[in-house]
Amino acid sequence: MPSVGKNIPHDSAVGHVSGESVYIDDMAPLRGELIVDFVWSPVAHGRIRGIDLEAARALPGIAGLFTYRDLHHNLFGAIIQDEFLLAEDVVSFIGHPIVVIAAESRAAIRAAKAAITIDIEELEPVFTIDEAKKRGLFIGKTMTIQRGDVTSAFASAKNILEGTFVNGGQDHFYLESQAALAVPGEFDQLTVHSSTQNPSEVQDVIAHLLGLPINKVVVVTKRMGGGFGGKECQATHPAAIAALVAHKLKRPARIAYGKDDDMCVTGGRHPFQNDYKVAFDDDGVITAAQIDFYSDGGAFADLSTSVLGRALTHADNAYYLPNALIRGTVCRLNYPPNTAFRGFGGPQGIATIETILEEIAVVLKKDPLEIRRRNCYGIDERNTTPYGQVVRNNHLPHLFDQIAERGDYHERVAQVASFNAASRTHLRGIACTAVKFGISFNTKFLNQANALVNVYLDGSVQVSTGATEMGQGVNTKIRQIVADEFGIDAERVQLMATSTEKNNNTSATAASSGADLNGGAAADACRKIRTRMAGVAAEYFERVAGIEQSADEIIFENGDVFDRRNFAQRVPFPALVKMCHLERVSVGERGFYSTQGLDWDADKGCGAPFLYFTQGTAISEVEIDRFTGMMDVRRIDMLMDIGKPINPGIDRGQITGAFIQGMGWLTNEEMRYDAKGNLLSHSPTTYKIPNIQDLPPVFNVDWIDAENPLNIRSSKAVGEPPLVLAISVWMAVKNALSYLSGGTIPKLYAPATGEEILMRMTEYRHAARGADAREVAAPQM
């Protein structure tokens, strides 16, 4: 029985439910271990005039205080090296670390924080995209994707629509806040346990900042208590800070952010403000689209340019844009650097084009799904993206038609309309949106992975890859892949902690591609071992059963090895392992995988950046209280193409989790700041991620039966795409407002909080009753 396709539990599930799984802050304290924390900038933009550490140095329990002067290098960055780990003369966001404190106790940390005085001259901060645009404060250069001629298309257009899509940020709210434990070794070596999606980057940055060769640093990641992109780049900071202490003081050093601190000092999903102009015919078919993306990158580049790139390559989403001019610019603001977050710019790009389609429907007074269907990528024509990649194996038309049927779309649209006509107290809306999410890192070289597979004498197997486990089940999937390669039970395969000692120069576990890349590498290692084992087996079968030697005929299945020409003669897998050992044939191997066929020119904005697309459609229906703006999601239907799942239970969990996370971003999760740039919503009391009551009463999740021969075991990446389908919830709110907006396009910012919804409804009510009717209390009926 193959393991792939089976719904086996997550490989850490038993540890998770019994409290035995170990995270960084659960590790037992080491002898001499220090607690590490830091003092950060209390102002969003300022010049440091002086730092007084004398009083703090004299305090009991303080082992060390460090500033940027204690670092070999201070400047780093994954793409653009513009970030200072510790502020030098300028601070550029609230939360920017300035002084590192290493202490014997938490009380000493608190005392030191109170005793350190930093004299900062406040400079004028920039808190809006508009202000950054005005001042020309940008990160990187403007990126462009262009096809055809939008100018002449606009000139000859039947209809033109213009608008701006605005979305807010989102905190990752991984339950386990950033954490690291750095342990000094002999000869300047360091072992750093880090809750990171990207051990190799943590390793590289630590070596760079401390002036060590990379081979002096080992980074180990057993697991994360959630990542979602928040630990792709920004787990590096705590790890580097702990490493600095461990390196300087030669004592183990642990840092674990509190949740409030984590939310204040780390960046999140990028706010965007996108101006669009589209031309379309009277049937709603788009003839040209010009979209100018502006993102809030925060104070430093981090991954912002790459996030923007994904926004641009997803500005088409499921829809064919014959003439397109898509441009994007990252703005530099005085907030913490925004970073990777599940979807990575894709959601912002897709929300923009979905908004456009919804608004075309309002303008033409047609059904929005009909408009979407007309613009949807075709199978054999109208199937090339604005950047030139052909959308192969396109299931979108089918997914649209199927979801409409399964979700009773047309019937429910009619019900919503009659409900809204009848109800004085509530308002409903319904929307169907799609996702076409490109799989592969936009940056070509990142699409590689290596794996180490060791088979032991009892036939049990250890696998190490560069993939990091953050709950998404990548280790379980690799376990299943490896089990099938050897024809053994998944129980016999143990996934090891990710370590840069085992796997070098790895890519982040990101872009939904962890299982694609690392599963591919692990399978490669297994096949190499299997080939050698098959040779030994063939010799054996010739010796004992007179079967002519042919390694190609050897089958690994159900824990046994046999020649397909003689089923009866079998060797148990462990016995063959032992045989190999005695024959001095290696049963350990390193595998490698690199995604083939990618071709992307970021400067020109053209090529084929993706191996394939994960696709889906969703229908959401909402109900709004006309008096309070409070919103309930009544029903969600989702249908996806995720290939052949390696583990259906795990993939389903990715779909439901991603959708609800996306719904949080677009509804109740709001990063609220005061006028000085202080984050006000910095804990779950004020920052409201969805809770269990927010799961809609009807939540239908399904996928079609489809192959994906391009990827390991015909599977598809699933981590990010379903998040994008949550746009249907926000769009349903917009649809509801269209019943009040008197034929005009209903405006709505994301997130659609109760306050946002109520204020929009109030606006339309006032507009409906005339400008002098501001005092009228009843909602429009």
Add this chain to the structure above:
Amino acid sequence: MRDHILIHINGKPHRIDGDAAFETLANYLRRDVAATGTKIVCEEGDCGACTVLTRRSAEDDYRAVNSCILNLAQLDGSSIVTVEGLRDEKSLHPVQEAMVQCHGAQCGYCTPGFVVAMVGMFERCDRPCDRIDEKQVRDGLTGNLCRCTGYEPIIKAALAVDGAPAAKMRQRYPSLPDANDSVQVGTFCAPATLDEAIAFKREHPGCTIVQGGTDVGVWVNKRRYQAPAMLSLAKIDSLRELREEDGTVVVGANTTLADFEAFIADRIPELAGIMAIFGSPQIKNAGTLVGNIANGSPIGDTLPYLFVAGAVLELNGGARTVPIDRFYLGYRKFDLQPDEIITRVRIGIVRDTLKLYKVSRRKDLDISAFTAAIRLAMTGDRIDRAGIAYGGVAPTVIRLPRTEAFLTGKSATLETFEQAGRIARSEIKPISDVRGSADYRLQLAENIMTKFWYEVFGETTTPRLAHA
């Protein structure tokens, strides 16, 4: 007077002396007991990752509480079960097994809290508890946040559990420390009698009374709050009262919000409706109604009802009484002498027309942006008397005398309530904060009157969304 704390953890006795008693239970578990299954995330009782079960007396069930905002001193005499105590040597608890099989855990960090809270749901003695339904699952887990699963697999797991074969925790861990006597550790005192409590409060001006600690625990964690002294009334049996008397509900200072909610379910269903979305089970199992009153937050969710129902506070066992709408003198300022303790509250059971409202960003377990209580005494369609209280629009919960006066004598038409909404809007000056802008609150203050009209006098055909 005993000078140390006695608790049991997973059946093993622990004695805690001196300053260690002021450590939170979560920290004690993680650092001193090396039981790191209990996670600390938010340190304010809003995520549930630190959930443990506690039990204080032989009559009690084990109940889920947040261990990150409870200190050890408060728990004197309690028996505690952590995630490590759920399984036996041979097998997982059925809840754990269901979570494994249903993919209820992804990253695993919230999982121990969910598992413990779920086990707690099968510990209730007041109902058959071999199976729970979806409503019970959702209501029982509002205090646990998960960022990975979208909750669907967790609900499936809970519904798959057969609780019958599991040994109940009260059978697995029946023992309680022998600790009914008065205890004082440093500046913390938990006396066994009210007289001792009053004496302690008199001797320690500025003393903070800590009951469930659901507010004080957060202040300590987040603001490094240091009370000159702390007093717990938990051991005073007479303050556990909860009964109906002469058309009122009498609630002692030790009555938890959970017990209060169950008691009023049929007596004051409108208030029970607010209690259902008021806070998590963990908070309601620890926090008390009197604590909610004494905290005096302008957005305390029970207060608007108490205002329009004419609740009366009894101090020091009845030595003095104060009507609740005269108790609040300003933002967290009270008509309460240094040697006075709120010992009980007497709450009218309103049988008039009554609606309570709570508007928050997220419907469940969220601090309100705006709250309201609207009560009408009617003859036919004529309003004889109106009682209106708003929260979240001033430093305290307030009555709206002008709006009340306007409504008195009017007939209940839509126009009347639209006008009332505009008057209500003009009576308040709310502020903008993280929960909403002043404009938003003004609009809510206005709209809620119309909403009330529709709900009470208007159409009734609109089907209301019911959670499955």
